[in-house]
Amino acid sequence: MRPKRAAVWVACVCVAQFVFGAADAAEHVISLNLCTDQMLVLLAPEKIAALSPLSRDPALSFVAPQAEQLPVVRASAEAVLRLHPDLIIAAPYGAQTTLALLQQEHVPVLRIALAQDFAGIRQMTRLLASTLGVPQRGETLLIAMDALLEALPHPGHGVRALVWEPRGLTAGPGTLMDAVLHAAGMTNASDGSRISLEALLRHPPELLVVPTAAAYPSLATSLLDHPALASLPRRAIPPALTICAGPFSAAAAAMLAR
Amino acid sequence: MTLWLALLLAILAALSLLIGDATLALPDGLIFWQLRVPRMLLGLLVGGGLGLSGAVLQGALRNPLADPGLLGITGTAGLGAVIAFYWGLGVAFPPALLVGGLLGAGVGSAFLLGFAGRAPSGPSLILAGVAVSAIAAALLALALTLAPNPFALAEITFWLMGGLADRPLWQVALAAPAILLGGAILVSLGRGLDALSLGEETARSLGVPVARTLRLAAVGTAFAAGAGAAVAGSIGFVGLVVPHLLRPWFGERPGALLPAAPLAGAALLLAADMLVRIAPLVLPLSAAPPVGVLTALLGAPFLVAVARRGAP
Amino acid sequence: MIGVSHLSATLGGRIVLHDVSLEVAPGEMVALCGPNGAGKSTLLRALAGLLPEIGPPEPCRVAWLPQGARSAWGLTVEQVATLGRIPHRDQAVAPVTRALQLCGIEALRCARVDRISGGEARRAMLARTFATEPEVFLLDEPTADLDPAASHEIMRLLRTTADAGRMVVIVLHALDLALRYADRVVVMADGRVTADLPAEQALPAAAAAFGLPFGTDPAARLLPKC
Numbered sequence: 001m002r003p004k005r006a007a008v009w010v011a012c013v014c015v016a017q018f019v020f021g022a023a024d025a026a027e028h029v030i031s032l033n034l035c036t037d038q039m040l041v042l043l044a045p046e047k048i049a050a051l052s053p054l055s056r057d058p059a060l061s062f063v064a065p066q067a068e069q070l071p072v073v074r075a076s077a078e079a080v081l082r083l084h085p086d087l088i089i090a091a092p093y094g095a096q097t098t099l100a101l102l103q104q105e106h107v108p109v110l111r112i113a114l115a116q117d118f119a120g121i122r123q124m125t126r127l128l129a130s131t132l133g134v135p136q137r138g139e140t141l142l143i144a145m146d147a148l149l150e151a152l153p154h155p156g157h158g159v160r161a162l163v164w165e166p167r168g169l170t171a172g173p174g175t176l177m178d179a180v181l182h183a184a185g186m187t188n189a190s191d192g193s194r195i196s197l198e199a200l201l202r203h204p205p206e207l208l209v210v211p212t213a214a215a216y217p218s219l220a221t222s223l224l225d226h227p228a229l230a231s232l233p234r235r236a237i238p239p240a241l242t243i244c245a246g247p248f249s250a251a252a253a254a255m256l257a258r
Numbered sequence: 259m260t261l262w263l264a265l266l267l268a269i270l271a272a273l274s275l276l277i278g279d280a281t282l283a284l285p286d287g288l289i290f291w292q293l294r295v296p297r298m299l300l301g302l303l304v305g306g307g308l309g310l311s312g313a314v315l316q317g318a319l320r321n322p323l324a325d326p327g328l329l330g331i332t333g334t335a336g337l338g339a340v341i342a343f344y345w346g347l348g349v350a351f352p353p354a355l356l357v358g359g360l361l362g363a364g365v366g367s368a369f370l371l372g373f374a375g376r377a378p379s380g381p382s383l384i385l386a387g388v389a390v391s392a393i394a395a396a397l398l399a400l401a402l403t404l405a406p407n408p409f410a411l412a413e414i415t416f417w418l419m420g421g422l423a424d425r426p427l428w429q430v431a432l433a434a435p436a437i438l439l440g441g442a443i444l445v446s447l448g449r450g451l452d453a454l455s456l457g458e459e460t461a462r463s464l465g466v467p468v469a470r471t472l473r474l475a476a477v478g479t480a481f482a483a484g485a486g487a488a489v490a491g492s493i494g495f496v497g498l499v500v501p502h503l504l505r506p507w508f509g510e511r512p513g514a515l516l517p518a519a520p521l522a523g524a525a526l527l528l529a530a531d532m533l534v535r536i537a538p539l540v541l542p543l544s545a546a547p548p549v550g551v552l553t554a555l556l557g558a559p560f561l562v563a564v565a566r567r568g569a570p
Numbered sequence: 571m572i573g574v575s576h577l578s579a580t581l582g583g584r585i586v587l588h589d590v591s592l593e594v595a596p597g598e599m600v601a602l603c604g605p606n607g608a609g610k611s612t613l614l615r616a617l618a619g620l621l622p623e624i625g626p627p628e629p630c631r632v633a634w635l636p637q638g639a640r641s642a643w644g645l646t647v648e649q650v651a652t653l654g655r656i657p658h659r660d661q662a663v664a665p666v667t668r669a670l671q672l673c674g675i676e677a678l679r680c681a682r683v684d685r686i687s688g689g690e691a692r693r694a695m696l697a698r699t700f701a702t703e704p705e706v707f708l709l710d711e712p713t714a715d716l717d718p719a720a721s722h723e724i725m726r727l728l729r730t731t732a733d734a735g736r737m738v739v740i741v742l743h744a745l746d747l748a749l750r751y752a753d754r755v756v757v758m759a760d761g762r763v764t765a766d767l768p769a770e771q772a773l774p775a776a777a778a779a780f781g782l783p784f785g786t787d788p789a790a791r792l793l794p795k796c
Contacts, residue, residue, distance in 0.1 A: 166409055168545075194544065197424050198278050201289050216346050216406035219413045227426050228292035320642035453656050455642050456698075463618050464702075465629030465657045510643035510682075 025133025026087035026108070031055075032075045032098070033091040035114055035244035038063045039125070040089065042141060042246065044132045045070070049083045059215065062240045062248050077101035087131070115245035117179035118149065125247060145247040152257045153185035161235075161256070162189040162205035166220030168196055176245045181209070183253035201228055208234040209256065211242070259507050263521040267302075270528040274298045277535050296427040301528040303430070304422070304486035305496060307437045308332075309523015310516065311479040312497020313504075314444045317451030317512030318475040319374055322564055323384050325498035326483035330390030331366040332494070335480075335487035336417045337398045338362020344405035356432050359488020363480035366390055371476045419550030420493030422531050433485045440481025441520060443474055448513030455512065493550045495557020496523050502564060527553075571595055572632070572706050572737055574616050579623050586612045588761045594739055596705070599732040601748035601769070602741045604758035604779050610741045611637060613758070614708050617739060629657030633699035637710040637741070639692075641683050647694040648679040654701030669700035672727055674720075688715035696724065706737045713747065725751040745776055 028049040031037045037055035040048055041063040050073035058064040073079050075095040080088065080102060088102055088109045099109050110131060115121045122142055129138025161181055163171035171177035172192020181188050189205040208229070213236070214221045241252040275294045308326060315324035326332050342348060342358025373386045398417055402410045450471035453461035458468050483497065500522045501515050508514045530552045537543055573593035579586050587609050594600050594617075602610040612621070618634035619627035627634075633654065641650055651666045670676040675693040683691045692715045699707055707728070713721040721744065729751050732738045742748045748755050748769070755772035757765040757779045765775035 167412075196545070198289055198293050201293070214407050217343060217349065218405070218407035218409040219416060220409040221407060223424055226292070226424065227428070228288055231288075449656060449659075452653060455645060456639060456650075456653060456695075457636065457642075459615070459620055460634065460636060460639065462620060463627050463629060463632070463634040464653070465627060509649065510645055511649050512643065 025131065026085075028083070028085045029087045029089060029132065030073060030080055030083060030085040031089045032080075032095050033089070034061060035091060035246070036089040036112055036128075037061065037067065038244055038246055038248075039112075039128050040132075041066050041070070042248075043125075043129050043137050044134050047132060049085050050080075058240070059238075060240055060243055062244070062246070064240070077105075081105060081107070089128070114176075116174055116176050118145075118183065118249070121145070121245050121247065121249060124245070141247040145250045148250040148254055149183055152183055152253055158182075158184075158186040159206045160189045161186040161207040161209050162200070163209045164195075164200065164224075165211065166218070166223065168194040168200075170195060176249065177209070177242055177252075180242070180249055180253045180256065183250065184256035186256065197223065197226060197228065204232055206233065208232050210234055210236055211239045212236040260518050260521065263518055263525065267521050267525045267528070270525050270532070271298055271302065274301060274528050274532055277532050292427065293424070296425055296430045297422050297531070298528070299427075299434075300422045300425055300430050300490055301531050302524045303434055303437045304490045304493065305524035305527025306520035307441060307482035307486045307523070308493065308496040309500035309519040309521075309526065310441055310444050311483040312499075312523070313501045313512070313515045313519035314447055314451065314475050315479060315497065316501050317454060317515075318447070318472055319383060320454060320457075321383055322502070323498065323561065324387075325495065326479055327492060327494035327496075328384065328391065328498060328561075329366075329370050329387030330394055331363050331370065331479055332483055332487040332492040333391045333394030333398070334366030335359040335363035335484035336492045337394045337401065338365075338484075339488035340398055340401050340405075340417060344401065344407060344410050346406075352428070353432055355429070356436060356485060356488050360436060360480060360484050362394075363484025363487065364477075366394065367476040367480040367484075371472050374472070415548055417491045419548035419554070420487075420491035421548045421550070422490055422527075423546070425489055429489050433489045436481050436485035440478045440483070440485065443478035444482055445516050445520075447471055447474060447478070448516050451512035451516075491548070491550065493527065493553055495553045495560070496526055498564075499557050499560050500526060502560070530556075572617055572739075574613070574624065577613075577616055577623065579612060579616065579621055581612070586761050587616065590616075590758075590761070590763055592617075592756060592763065592766070594706075594737045596735050596737055597732060598754065599728060599738040599740065599752045600754045600756055601752035602739065602756050602758060603743070603745060603748055603772075603776050604764075605781075607760075608758040608779075609761040610758050611710050612761075614710055614739065614741055617706075618708050630702070631704055632706040632708060633702045633704040634708045635695060635699050635710060635712060637714070639695040644682040644684045646680050646682055647675055647686070647690075647697070650683055650694045651679075651697040651701045654698040657702055665703050666697075666701045669697040672700055673697040674723065689717065689720055692716060693720075693724075704736070706739070707731065708739050710741045711743065712740065713742070713744065721747060745773075748776070749773060 027047055029040060029047045030050045031040045032052050034052060034054040037051040038061060045066065048070050050071045051067055053072045053074065055061045055067035056064055056072060061067060073083065075098050077098045085107060088107055090099060090109065090111055092111050092113050103109055112124060112128065115124045125138045125142055129135045163177045170190035170192065172190050173188065178188050210224050235256055237252050237255055241248060275298055278294065311326045315326060315329065316322055338358035338361045339355050342354040347354035369390060370387060374383055395418060399414055402414050450466045453464045453466040461468050500519050504515050504518050504522055508518060531549050534546045534549050534552050538546055571593065575591050577590045578588055590613060592613065602613060604610055615621050616624050618632055619625045648666065651669050652661055654669065655661055655666065670679055673693045673696050675690060675697055678686055678690060683694050692712065696712050713724055716724060725747050728738050728740065749772060752769045755767060755769050755776060756763055757775050759779045764779055765772065767775060
């Protein structure tokens, strides 16, 4: 429950492995991670050489409709090099070997840490917008986000809510969903640990925040339909709004505050 | 002796209702009826079905290593259930999960007993079962990899190791008639299994319909063990261990084991389930391990001991 | 009466019985003799109703004991004998006890068949057939594991049983026992009946079936002087 601390953390981790050849902004950008895909589509769709395949999954990606019209590439060095990108954007972890190979070929790689609160979102958006040479668009997105956030009730005696994900994972302090809950004027009933169904029922929150139902079942997602939970008030948020942080995270807060 | 076993089972069932994850107390109504009671009932039904199938399979195949898990029947049941569940067939038609499990178990059972007819010797039968089990597990992993829901593959431990937790009461109610039907079929085979002790031809000369007895053993096992596996995953070794635990008390006549086998199987599974629920309190575990882990850890050395005793 | 008439049977594509006829009347003990592979066990199976060409079995009336009969489990002697009551769908104690006494194994009734000697286990298996109280006994090598004294004891038992009006058909390798105790000896070779003679006349034919020259037949030396 310390957004300032999270922002500092984001700032420290944010700049990693930054290689810039020229001072010009990139024109052929490839994103290899779902979260950076979405930011790229929002900020500079005309500069996209390719996105990761997950960007087209409507269950996971906020920008799925736009991504349908854009090229996608798997995170293999060969496929990526064939597109002659002048910048690659990726998350801090993952695709290690691919990115190492690309760096060997002197392709600039930018690793962006995933933001965990709204201050982090602002930082990440500005960094990315300036790297892509479109700082104004970044500001436009953030102005819209802040406007949405202003309209929401401020933290006070908020509803005690719990974000409960399949397999008992909860969103504890310092996570994105924690920031979203606070933005919606609620308090977070979780301390970050996993809780079982029985533990949940023993100390039920006032509101259960769950992902919207998946198109196809799994044991984890169908657990959310257990009859024991029927009497607990719940709000469902599409995973596309909660998996990655971005200006659209304010929409998640708005859905909760309604 | 059977009465003592029933008493033990009643005590274990009552204890099971008191143990939650990380607590030992009587819970409130909702938790009790929606979580503890289904878990206890499932343990009774699945454990009973496994114990009885194990006793019948060992008698029918004249093999002390026979077990519905080892012979691949719970594996094929799990495969059928996975295909029905993860592709959403259960959404429109809730019993699809059970039907998938029963069909899968039926295939495994039929293959096994067909094979047993041609090569009834002990080791080759077990090898055939192991092959079926391995194929079923591989196809299960493949199915989970291809499943549309991204959480599917991580759930492979549930299907291969089993679990009684968080199954809603309606699923238990769905499986119950199938397991009880299978149990009724299996329990009626006592006379035939006794005659089979002397070999299939001698059993026929005693007037026992051997082919029908084996077929009923296959069908009964498919229902009793397969329905359980569809809801609780593939819990192994209960069917193997139960007859061996009972023989010192009840003698080696296969028919004598049948009334006690479901009681012993249920007691064994409930005890194992309670132990895995208590485990996080005494060991540095973040969550209770699947119950099949415990039955495998105890059952596999048992299997080795039995196999060595029988080896020339 | 029990018998087969002009029976031919195949097993796995091979002809094992060729136009075999045999009839046994109450009070008769018939010995089936001949070399290995002659079809004796198959004929016994046919009489038991176990061949697809002839069937079904008559479990209350006919008791069949195969060669090398074993139990898959460590049953007690008494439990094995009680299996003989399966056709009657009861567990009547009296016939079982009588069967155990007749076969001389009552003292071991609580012993496990896998923990007694081969001969004792063979007696337990035989007791199972007696527990059924059948009209017909079809026995394949019942004296195989028994020492000579025990063999004669069992043969005397079977003789008494036949004399009491039962039918006994017995496959024997021991020609001396066959010639001594049986009423008739049926000699088989290559799936055919080569001779069906009263016991006292059967020796030459039996010796011939084994390829032994008559007169120097070692079995003759074993015949006790009656």
